[in-house]
Amino acid sequence: MAIDCEDQELLDGFLAETTELLEKLDDDLISLEKSPEDADLMNRIFRSIHTVKGASSFLGFDMLVKVTHKTEDVLNRLRKVELTLTPEIMDVILEAVDLVKTLVADIKGGDIIERDLEGTIAKLIPFLSENAVEATVLAPVFAPKEEKEAAAPAAPAEPAASQQAEEAAAAPAEPQGAKAEPKAQPAASQQVAPAPQPKPQPVKEPQKAPAKGGGEDLADNSTVRVDVKRLDDLMNQVGELVLERNRMIQLHSDYQTGLNPAEFGDDFGKLSKRLNFVTSELQMQVLKMRMLPVEKVFKKFPRIVRNLARDLGKEVDLIIYGEETELDRSVVDEIGDPLIHLIRNALDHGLETPDQRLAAGKDRTGTVVLSAAHEGNQIVISIKDDGRGIDPDKIARKAVDKGLVTDDQVAAMGTREILDLIFLPGFSTKEQTTDLSGRGVGMDVVRTNIRKLNGIIEIKNELGRGSEFILKLPLTLAIIQSLLVEVEKEVYSIPLASVIETMRVSKKEFHMIGGQEVLKLRDSVLPLLRLQQTFGCHEVYTDRDTCYVVIVGVAEKRIGLIVTRLLGQQEVAIKSLGKFLSNLPGIGGSTIMGDGRVALIVDPIGLVGGGAA
């Protein structure tokens, strides 16, 4: 059924407002569960749903009205303390909110799909009767048949919870488009489907994936709200730029009419300084406008953690720091997925069950700390748990068992290399795969995603005390800080985000191990790569016995690139090489230097060796 709403503007307004309300709702609901007596919070939630209901009834979205109406009634009873909030009620409310989101997504997608509302509504109804406490026991009577046992509150909503965990965990991982796609299997019917259903309809167009991580399926990153002040600042800067341009034109005509060259030189010098200043400012402004607080990604985690914890039978406190930290949209879109994997990992593999924790002399409740902060030109996101930590021996054994590495290889590895094994595709330390971990999603996905962003992953681990995954990501992807290097008279640019250090070494210090050139660096052995050979550069210098080594890190790997000399640091704008030259090994793109020549940007990911470890 197509949407019949003559006023597009009204509809857009409704969608924008509803989306915003719903985004916040999840977060609020989780907080509410923690502090049920917070009347302000309660009222806010009630008002949100009420607003959605009002607006949808105004626009005639009947299905939406039905669901929100019942949800509102339940919330109203909670608000009046006629009902006490239990995890079961929360499950149902969350489910209803999910349904609302699906419906809104349908509207957004431009096509209203008939969805099965009864299942969810039937779960709400028991909480509406006067004696709601008993009603929970009676619930199955109200529940339509197709709900199966899943909805029976008698078994305190365990299956339902897991179902939701599935939902919540799976939903953000799939492209936004998926649910809005009218063809996608109706999510509502999924919600009442038997619990083992692994996740909503597999994504039909995986290549459309980049638009994820915006939080659930409603978040829309295709439009931005920009602070008017920022827009004004931008306008000012553009004004400045125009002035400088006029100055330049003036200067040029002065020069042509015979200005004395010394004076011209002076003026030109001043002008370039001004121009430099204005453009840097402008760049900053534009960058700022593209910035989004990482909160956009973080805010969906409380819910995911809640559902996961319930599903896994663990008690977890999620602490979030630095959610106001801003980063570029391009990065925000990409980090959602890896973070979900890491959080899921922390809960599933990292934290022990409450009993195990008590036995280990810890609090029943585990803590997961998710934090974000700026560090120079990078954003550092850390996921830290106080669980059992990662046992390197176990990892090594598992990797050998799975045939990913040989015993000999393991013997030659340091602790760090062993920890890195968890990034191999198909690796899982859990003896028994749960619904959540057994979906073939693993740390290799995380690694791939982080690599795509030119980021670095570090693992800090303390056996028995917990582990910490630290992601270091560049702030933006469009303009990067880079290190210009010369390789036999050719200039290459290496993204600074992946450069760890540079050093000047004598060629005599290189060693050969099994056909691989290496360098002893402090206490580790660093594999080396001669860029001259990799890129087949014509050798120009034959008599030099010193060279420079640029140590790059991609995800968890380190490698030393041998270059002729370092030219310096520069901010470069990334230009694509077009589709004919995309995917060249080791080349990530190109940039144009001050003199108009093209310099190629080294892609450390390609050099380090892609997914194959």
Place this chain on the structure above:
Amino acid sequence: METALTKVKSEEYGGELIQLVSFNLEKEEYGINVLMVREIIRMLNITRVPNTPHYVEGVINLRGKVIPIINLRKKFDLMDAEYDKRTRIMVMEVVGELMGFIVDEVSEVIRISEKEIQPPPPVVSSGIEQECMAGVINQADRLLVLLDLEKMFTADERRLFSNVA
């Protein structure tokens, strides 16, 4: 491609007129539909790109856009020649992408009737040149090879370009 623009109905010939840019490679004359050609520029500094097929000379900065440059001599397995002052880069749009082609010399724009285009002669040698030869134009004093750049790259080569892992 809005071929309608060039296809001027001509009553004399009874066929449609096509404008071709003619250029030289190793003393042979080639023609290419003028609509494919975006611009013709002199040689610039070309940045070599590693790990590309031998005929990819590198990339250039075309007013802020980085485009790949293909050496047609190398592509057609002709003798390598020094660039001189007549060497030109023809910037063309091939399957939606801008690319530059290095040719020995660009001579003129000619108008021909579609009727003048003869099918390419049966394969003498199975060179790459054959692949993108759309036809031969036999005029009184000269012979032009009409190129179809869309056929320039075989499916294999396209895969190579987009799937080098």
